[in-house]
Amino acid sequence: MKNRKVVRLETPHAQQMSMDRAARRRVHIRRCKRIVAVFAIIFLFLGFQIVRSRHSLAEVNASIRQTQTQLAAQKAKGRDLNQQVKQLHDPEYIQQVIRSKYNYSKKGETVYNLND
Numbered sequence: 001m002k003n004r005k006v007v008r009l010e011t012p013h014a015q016q017m018s019m020d021r022a023a024r025r026r027v028h029i030r031r032c033k034r035i036v037a038v039f040a041i042i043f044l045f046l047g048f049q050i051v052r053s054r055h056s057l058a059e060v061n062a063s064i065r066q067t068q069t070q071l072a073a074q075k076a077k078g079r080d081l082n083q084q085v086k087q088l089h090d091p092e093y094i095q096q097v098i099r100s101k102y103n104y105s106k107k108g109e110t111v112y113n114l115n116d
Helices: 011-087 091-102
Strands: none
Touching: 011 091
């Protein structure tokens, strides 16, 4: 304080102003902490919602993939069945099935069973 040309007066008014400034600063810091806490809570809540929705989306996508796989298998099975229906309208195919499955033969044919 030796080299200072201006010295602060320690009057009751100056002390009151200094205390008011310190009190306002404490209030300001407290408000800032509360605002940061509120934003942190909102951020955590929204982050949780995003994670939950992503998990739900992943489950739905997995279900869609599984359903599409099942659909493709059913379509292939339907094509095979349609092919069989078309073949059943062919008399030669029916004769071939009856001969192989039930060991029928035409007149004058001899059937040899080689599978046993």
